[in-house]
Structure formats: C-alpha cells, structure tokens
Amino acid sequence: MRFLPFLLTIPLMAFAAPGYQAERTKDHGIDVVRLADAQRGVEVSIAPGLGMRGYEMKVHGKNILYFPLPDVSALETSRGLNGIPFLAPWANRLDQDAFFANGRKYILNPDLGNFRRDQNGLPIHGLVTYSTDWRVVNVASDDKHAEVTSRLEFWRKPEWMAQFPFAHTIEMTYRLSEGVLEVHTRVENHSAEAMPLVIGYHPYYQITDAPRDACKVHLAAKQHYELSNKLIPTGAAKPIEFPDPTPLAHHQLDDVFGDVNHGDEFWIEGAKQRISIRYGPKYTVAVVYAPPGRDFVCFEPMTGITDGFNLAHEGIYKDLQSVPAGGQWEESFWIRPTGF
Numbered sequence: 001m002r003f004l005p006f007l008l009t010i011p012l013m014a015f016a017a018p019g020y021q022a023e024r025t026k027d028h029g030i031d032v033v034r035l036a037d038a039q040r041g042v043e044v045s046i047a048p049g050l051g052m053r054g055y056e057m058k059v060h061g062k063n064i065l066y067f068p069l070p071d072v073s074a075l076e077t078s079r080g081l082n083g084i085p086f087l088a089p090w091a092n093r094l095d096q097d098a099f100f101a102n103g104r105k106y107i108l109n110p111d112l113g114n115f116r117r118d119q120n121g122l123p124i125h126g127l128v129t130y131s132t133d134w135r136v137v138n139v140a141s142d143d144k145h146a147e148v149t150s151r152l153e154f155w156r157k158p159e160w161m162a163q164f165p166f167a168h169t170i171e172m173t174y175r176l177s178e179g180v181l182e183v184h185t186r187v188e189n190h191s192a193e194a195m196p197l198v199i200g201y202h203p204y205y206q207i208t209d210a211p212r213d214a215c216k217v218h219l220a221a222k223q224h225y226e227l228s229n230k231l232i233p234t235g236a237a238k239p240i241e242f243p244d245p246t247p248l249a250h251h252q253l254d255d256v257f258g259d260v261n262h263g264d265e266f267w268i269e270g271a272k273q274r275i276s277i278r279y280g281p282k283y284t285v286a287v288v289y290a291p292p293g294r295d296f297v298c299f300e301p302m303t304g305i306t307d308g309f310n311l312a313h314e315g316i317y318k319d320l321q322s323v324p325a326g327g328q329w330e331e332s333f334w335i336r337p338t339g340f
Helices: 072-076 308-313
Strands: 015-017 020-027 030-037 042-047 053-059 098-101 104-107 135-141 146-153 168-177 180-189 195-197 216-218 221-227 233-239 253-260 266-269 274-279 285-290 298-302 321-323 328-338
Touching: 020 135, 020 146, 030 072, 030 135, 030 146, 030 168, 042 072, 042 168, 053 072, 053 180, 053 328, 098 308, 180 195, 180 321, 195 308, 274 298, 321 328
Parallel strands: 015 135
Antiparallel strands: 015 020, 020 030, 030 042, 042 053, 098 104, 135 146, 146 168, 168 180, 180 328, 195 321, 216 266, 221 233, 221 253, 253 285, 266 274, 274 328, 285 298
16 A cells, blocks of 8 residues: 545535545544545544544454543543644653754753653653644545644644744644555644654554464564663664564563564464554654553654664764755554454
8 A cells, every 4th residue: 555645625514425424523622534435344533623633443342452540531631642633843861851953953942841751850742742733635545545634833843843943844644545544744844944753653552352472473674782770772783683573471572673674564363353553664763652450552653763863973873864955855664454
C-alpha cells in the first residue's frame, strides 16, 4: 500500500461507499471521526481535537489499542499515554533543557509550561501530544478505503515557536483499507533553513486472547542501542541478541533499536491474535516498550534516536534527518491485526 496525494474536500459531512465509511460524529460529547471497513469488521475512532489521537481500532468489537480510560472525554483532563499519541517536535527525551540545530543551541523555556518531564526531569515527548489545534481538512471514503486528514499549523503558536523556532505545518492522515490502518505524516518546513526532524508515534497495542506473559514479540531490526541510566543513547550499538521471537514473560523492554528491516514487520502475538506493524523507510528507529505487569506493548516508529538533535551535534549520531528550507517530508506506518 502507498499513500497517494489527494485534493482537499469539504469535511463537514459523512462520506460512505460500499464496505467503507468515514463519518464525523460525537463520542461522549467529543468530536470524533470514525472509519469503518464493514466487510472485515474493523472500525477506527480518532479524536482530532485531542491530539489527533486514534483511541480505538476495533476488530470484530475488540479494541487492539490500549485505552484504559472510561471514554474518550477523559483525554481532556488525562495526560497519560494510550491509543496512538504523536510526539513532536522531539520524540522521547532530550538530555537537557536545550537542543542543537544547524550548529546553534536553542534553550527551552520551562516557564511556558508546555512540555512534560520524565522521571529524571528530562524534557520528553515534545509539545503537541495533547494539542487541541488540529483542524480536519478531509474526510472521505470510496470503494477501496476510508480516511481522515487533519492539519496542525505549528507556526501559528508563539508558545511553540518560542521552544522550537522552525515554522512548519504537519498533516496527519489515518487511512483504513483492507483491514489495515495506515498512519501517514507530512511535514512542510516554511523556515529559511533546514529543520531537524526527530518525530514519531507512541502506539499502545493490546492482545485480548492472552495475558502479557503468554505473548511473544518479533523485533524487525538489527541493531540495539546502548542506553545510559537516564535512557539516553550513548552512541554504542550492537547486533540484537534477543531470541526470535522474544517471550515477554522473560523480558522487560524499554529499548531503542536501529537498522530497521523495512521488508519485515514488528509483531506481538497471543494465543491466536497477532498485531503486525510495518514501518516506511524514513522511520529508521524503533523504540519498544513492554513493561512487566502491563498488558500492552509499544512499537514506536521514530525518525531518529532519542536525543537525536544533541547526539548529532556531538558527532555521535550520523543519521539525523532534516526537512530542507521550503521543503517537505512524508512517511507512513501500517497496523495489521489478524486472528481477532
């Protein structure tokens, strides 16, 4: 499957086609978009005004996305992660209240109160994870798919630009086709210089026919990054030494992997159910998070390693991506459930 460009259409109504439907509706008072594939029994729910977060992907009534809140309205006050959160303009952690870009150091302003800190006090997950500023620009379906696209104009927010002074726009599309969900992201750089890019997603997946410790995972990557005690890569990496597949009963994962095999898929498997995730080639890094005692696993597609801005400046990380001045970047990942 490939993401194809399309013209923007009027988004203020439901679009339906045989087998597929894209509908703007409300769930517990929250504006949502639902994408449905009736033939395969798949329904995806997205809350554009709450971080453009996908919070349900139901397959024959079973939600494969971990979402422990009572309903989607709880996202208005809850700042926990669940469903499919988007992380930008930095994914995961920075090693300090600053980052380097194009040889210059930019200092974060904690007094603005618009970023979170991890358990070690480090800035984490960027600025837009819970943003209410996404605007739906397309809702459509035909005989092959159902989709919704929203746009976030980062450059319009002074408090964001104060932290990350690169004017840009982000478009995100959820597209459901043949029982597979594609999440496509496009970034337009309006700045007069290159914009470094370390963005990603933190999807939470759950198997419903087996507990965590009865599940196993497959890691579609070749390199395993060494991390400091603050979960920042040191720059050292080695070949993956986990068994294949890896039984979760014997492993606690909060790891960063590189050299992703784009012809393969990450997956978690229970008794009969499997959730498989394929990365497009510009997602070069995978963070995998599967803590003990929690019935979820996160396969996180990333454009670069944790603290990629600063590690690239130090010369430790050589694969930092960027969006040229006036240019754009786009990529997808795909979620394929089977056995549900």
